[in-house]
Amino acid sequence: MFDKVRFAVSSITKATKEKTISQNQLNEIMEEFEIQLLESEIAFDLVKKISDELKIELSNKSISRKTEISEVIKERIRNSIQNSFEKCEEINLIELIKSSSVRPFKVLIIGINGSGKTTTVAKIAYLLKKNKLGVVIVAADTFRAGAIEQLKEHSEKLNVKLIAQKYGSDPAAVARDGVNYAESHNIDVVLIDTSGRVQTSKNLMQEISKIESVINPNYTIFIGDSLTGNDLLSQAEEFYKYAKFNGAILTKTDANTKGGAMLSILSTTGKPIIYIGTGQEYKDLEQFSIEKFLANLFNT
Numbered sequence: 001m002f003d004k005v006r007f008a009v010s011s012i013t014k015a016t017k018e019k020t021i022s023q024n025q026l027n028e029i030m031e032e033f034e035i036q037l038l039e040s041e042i043a044f045d046l047v048k049k050i051s052d053e054l055k056i057e058l059s060n061k062s063i064s065r066k067t068e069i070s071e072v073i074k075e076r077i078r079n080s081i082q083n084s085f086e087k088c089e090e091i092n093l094i095e096l097i098k099s100s101s102v103r104p105f106k107v108l109i110i111g112i113n114g115s116g117k118t119t120t121v122a123k124i125a126y127l128l129k130k131n132k133l134g135v136v137i138v139a140a141d142t143f144r145a146g147a148i149e150q151l152k153e154h155s156e157k158l159n160v161k162l163i164a165q166k167y168g169s170d171p172a173a174v175a176r177d178g179v180n181y182a183e184s185h186n187i188d189v190v191l192i193d194t195s196g197r198v199q200t201s202k203n204l205m206q207e208i209s210k211i212e213s214v215i216n217p218n219y220t221i222f223i224g225d226s227l228t229g230n231d232l233l234s235q236a237e238e239f240y241k242y243a244k245f246n247g248a249i250l251t252k253t254d255a256n257t258k259g260g261a262m263l264s265i266l267s268t269t270g271k272p273i274i275y276i277g278t279g280q281e282y283k284d285l286e287q288f289s290i291e292k293f294l295a296n297l298f299n300t
């Protein structure tokens with residue numbers, strides 16, 4: 001992950017390290033740098049912002065010694081990226097639930113088909129159990145063939161209660177069932193898996209709104225497939241119109257070498273990334289940390 005962004009950072013620092021650079025050469029280097037950042041799937045606006053800030057810094061005449069320039073560049077990029085994270089607070093979901101007095105704590109999972117919702121629900125259930133929090137899973141995907149069986153298999157492996165109804169049932173009603181069950185059995189957390197949405201399908205998106213208004217979740221999580229690239233941002237924005245999610249989880253980061261979409265989602269939605277999915281096993285859910293992210297980026 002982030003190989004492409006890392007490559008862009010290391011190329012520009014190398015290019016400016018080698019010799020004293022003229023304004024023309026600097027323009028060329030900056031152009032190349034922008035292209036590489038765009039290829040890493042960082043959204044255009046963010047690339048522009050990073051690059052503009054860097055240009056201002058580099059045109060500052062006081063930076064004359066060539067050895068300093070590469071350090072200035074690194075520092076500048078680091079600051080730009082850090083600024084783009086400014087709106088996002090870091091979230092530890094487990095701590096958040098533990099410190100909340102709300103029981104059951106209702107977590108709603110949303111995102112398009114195939115983004116990794118069901119897998120992530122299982123991973124979160126595993127993590128909650130590991131942290132001694134009781135959990136019930138709700139199969140509110142009553143739409144896609146095999147969805148209930150998929151969740152049933154996970155719930156059996158994890159030894160977690162599953163609330164499900166027949167295919168075609170009203171997802172909001174199934175979710176309500178799950179909340180009722182948790183209430184009467186004193187279970188800490190209700191995890192609601194929903195059906196995959198195509199972000200352009202208004203009806204399906206309205207169904208999400210309905211689930212939301214019926215169960216009134218304490219935390220809604222948007223699941224984004226990191227392999228989606230630039231489209232991820234428009235997906236997140238479209239979902240946000242129907243369900244004001246509180247945070248995001250990016251899946252399949254083990255299979256993605258670009259990572260720019262992650263930066264874009266953070267800077268645009270202002271919502272934190274809570275975890276990243278790093279594989280197909282239950283344990284493959286990593287806490288996301290801005291510090292770690294930056295360290296990884298500059299580890300060249």
Ligand SMILES: Nc1nc2c(ncn2[C@@H]2O[C@H](COP(=O)(O)OP(=O)(O)O)[C@@H](O)[C@H]2O)c(=O)[nH]1
Pocket residue numbers: 111112113114115116117118119120196251252253254255276277278279280284
């Ligand atoms: N490599 C990898 N695969 C994942 C990850 N998360 C989910 N998947 C896979 O993505 C596919 C779709 O996942 P699923 O949970 O069914 O998506 P849903 O339609 O949103 O519920 C499955 O084959 C999962 O095993 C991840 O973090 N890494």
Ligand SMILES: [Mg+2]
Pocket residue numbers: 117118119141147194196
């Ligand atoms: Mg699913």
